[in-house]
Amino acid sequence: MERSRREFLKIAGASAAVGLGARPMIEAVAAATGHQATPQARVARHPDALKATRWAMVVDTRKIESAEQIEKMVEACHKEHNVPMLENERHRIKWIWETHFHNAFPSQATDHVSEHLEHIGLPVMCNHCENPPCVRACPTKATFKRASDGIVMMDFHRCIGCRFCMAACPYGSRSFNFRDPRPFIAEINKAYPTRMKGVVEKCNFCVERLAVGKLPACVEVSDGILTFGDLDDPESEVSQLLKENYAIRRKTNLGTGPSVYYIV
Amino acid sequence: MNDKGKIVTGLVIFAAVVTFPFWYNLGKAAPPPEVVLTEKAKAAGECVLPKEEIRTEHMKLLDVWRDTQVRDGQTVYINAKGKAYTMSLSNTCLDCHSNYKDFCDRCHAYASTDPYCWDCHIDNPKEGE
Numbered sequence: 001m002e003r004s005r006r007e008f009l010k011i012a013g014a015s016a017a018v019g020l021g022a023r024p025m026i027e028a029v030a031a032a033t034g035h036q037a038t039p040q041a042r043v044a045r046h047p048d049a050l051k052a053t054r055w056a057m058v059v060d061t062r063k064i065e066s067a068e069q070i071e072k073m074v075e076a077c078h079k080e081h082n083v084p085m086l087e088n089e090r091h092r093i094k095w096i097w098e099t100h101f102h103n104a105f106p107s108q109a110t111d112h113v114s115e116h117l118e119h120i121g122l123p124v125m126c127n128h129c130e131n132p133p134c135v136r137a138c139p140t141k142a143t144f145k146r147a148s149d150g151i152v153m154m155d156f157h158r159c160i161g162c163r164f165c166m167a168a169c170p171y172g173s174r175s176f177n178f179r180d181p182r183p184f185i186a187e188i189n190k191a192y193p194t195r196m197k198g199v200v201e202k203c204n205f206c207v208e209r210l211a212v213g214k215l216p217a218c219v220e221v222s223d224g225i226l227t228f229g230d231l232d233d234p235e236s237e238v239s240q241l242l243k244e245n246y247a248i249r250r251k252t253n254l255g256t257g258p259s260v261y262y263i264v
Numbered sequence: 265m266n267d268k269g270k271i272v273t274g275l276v277i278f279a280a281v282v283t284f285p286f287w288y289n290l291g292k293a294a295p296p297p298e299v300v301l302t303e304k305a306k307a308a309g310e311c312v313l314p315k316e317e318i319r320t321e322h323m324k325l326l327d328v329w330r331d332t333q334v335r336d337g338q339t340v341y342i343n344a345k346g347k348a349y350t351m352s353l354s355n356t357c358l359d360c361h362s363n364y365k366d367f368c369d370r371c372h373a374y375a376s377t378d379p380y381c382w383d384c385h386i387d388n389p390k391e392g393e
Contacts, residue, residue, distance in 0.1 A: 040344040043332050043351070049339070148337060155334045156384065191355055193384040211339045 048213030052230030054150040055128065055205055056259040057216075058241045063225045064120045070098040073123055073218035073226070080206070080217040082194045084184035093175040095203040096125040096218055104250055104262075117264060123218070123226070126173040126203035127250060128152045130257030134165035134174065143200075150259065151205045161198035170251050171258075174202045231259070297374040300366035308360055312341065312349050323379075326353060354385045 064070070077083070077096045086092050098121035102109040132152045134143050142158035143165050145151070166174045180197045188194065192208065195201050206216035219226045229236035238261075241247075247261040305311075311318045313325065329351040332338045341351045350356050361367045364382065372379060 042342050043336075043338040044340045044342060044348075045337070046339045046350075049337075144335070146335075146337065153334070157330060157334070188386060190386045193354055193386070196380075196383040207337070211337060 046212050050210045050213055050215075052149050052236075053232040054130075054230060054259065055210075056229065056231040056238050056261065057205075057219070058227045058238045058247065058261045058263060059123060060225055060227070060241070060245075060263045061117065061120065061122060062263060063223070064122070067098060067121055069223060069225060070121055070123045072221050074098070076217040076221045077203070077206075079187065080189060080192065080209075081204075082181070082185050082189055082192055083201075084181035085186065086179065086181075086184050091178045093177065093181065093201060094173075095175075095201070096123055098122065099124050105248065107251065107253065108248060114264075122262065124171070124173075124250070125218075125260065126152060126205075127171055127256065127258030127260045128203075128205055130259065131255060133168040133170065133254075133256060137164040137168035139164065146207075151207055153204055153207060154201060156193075156195055156199050156201070159199040161200065163200060165200055170254050170256065174200050176200050294374065297370040299370050300363060302360060302363050302367075304362070305360040312343055312356075326357075326381075329353070353381060358385060 074096050078085070081095060083093050083095055100121060101113055101117045104122050104124050128151055129145075130150065132143075132145055135145050135152060138144075139162060140158045140160055142155045142160070144153060144155070146153055161176070163176055166172075166176060177195050177197050177199055182188075182194050185194060206214070206218075209216060214220075215228055216226075219228045227237050227241055229238035231238060231242075233239060241263065242261060245263045247263045249258040249261055252258070313321065318325070329341065330353075332341075333351045339351055341349045343349065358364075368382075
């Protein structure tokens with residue numbers, strides 16, 4: 001079929017006019033039938049939720065006397081969050097665990113560490129850094145720093161299991177689920193979800209407890225070794241403790257700005 | 265053009281095979297699923313959203329809940345009627361609907377969807393709370 005240039009332009013012009021005219025129609029129909037968020041429904045905070053702009057923890061190592069004290073914290077945390085206990089050490093999931101001063105503070109440890117520090121273990125966990133390298137490494141924003149209170153959180157739904165965050169974290173605070181964790185949880189806490197194979201997990205500063213007005217599980221059973229509070233509030237217990245005592249943080253030379261302080 | 269017969273026969277067989285599922289299942293529409301409500305769900309009387317809405321929109325609601333709860337730290341959802349609920353699949357939804365096999369699974373199987381919520385969220389939350 002032969003078609004003149006003039007004829008072609010006419011048809012093209014007419015089609016464009018029809019297309020443009022149809023758009024408002026289509027939009028009107030889409031708006032009428034599409035999903036509409038219920039406008040009246042709203043979300044809110046729990047009335048008892050604890051508020052802070054920068055959560056932090058202070059570990060008073062002077063109060064640590066035995067490994068059992070730290071064991072108690074680990075148990076409380078792992079029970080609360082359905083952390084499995086795997087036999088194979090390379091598969092093990094850790095949210096909070098005990099380590100020696102030399103390992104926690106490799107650059108501060110000298111040949112002559114005080115006798116007390118030499119003989120005790122320290123509880124270590126995610127430091128909820130001010131400038132978290134894991135967050136920068138995460139390609140899906142599954143791990144993110146909550147702007148409101150500085151907690152470095154994990155959204156397990158989004159984690160694709162690439163483990164870049166594990167490589168990025170200088171504290172080894174993150175664990176990967178190489179296996180389905182459910183069979184290895186002794187007693188499932190049904191109020192908190194478990195994880196599935198292929199996601200990374202770590203300490204979340206008990207975000208789910210703070211949201212309902214409770215302190216972290218480890219702090220509650222720590223016999224005063226752990227103190228939790230708002231660093232931005234000069235009246236808070238953590239601020240007071242840090243004002244009165246000399247405290248160190250892990251690997252500060254890396255510029256991550258940890259939120260867990262150790263009074264030594 | 266000597267293979268006309270073969271080609272036509274082949275085409276007929278092909279058409280028959282391709283349409284087999286349609287005429288085999290003719291007049292045998294799968295019955296729509298019936299969900300079983302637990303005593304607790306019955307006692308509650310109403311869901312977070314009206315019945316029709318929750319039936320078609322629950323996945324979108326859960327998606328919003330997930331982001332709001334996990335990422336924004338808001339934990340309470342107040343519906344259009346002004347009733348407050350904790351935004352939690354494990355502790356709110358599955359607390360009433362603790363019968364996964366007779367509730368969630370029925371429609372999901374019918375609609376041939378396979379959500380994996382239960383890989384992490386326990387389908388039978390704490391009793392008697």
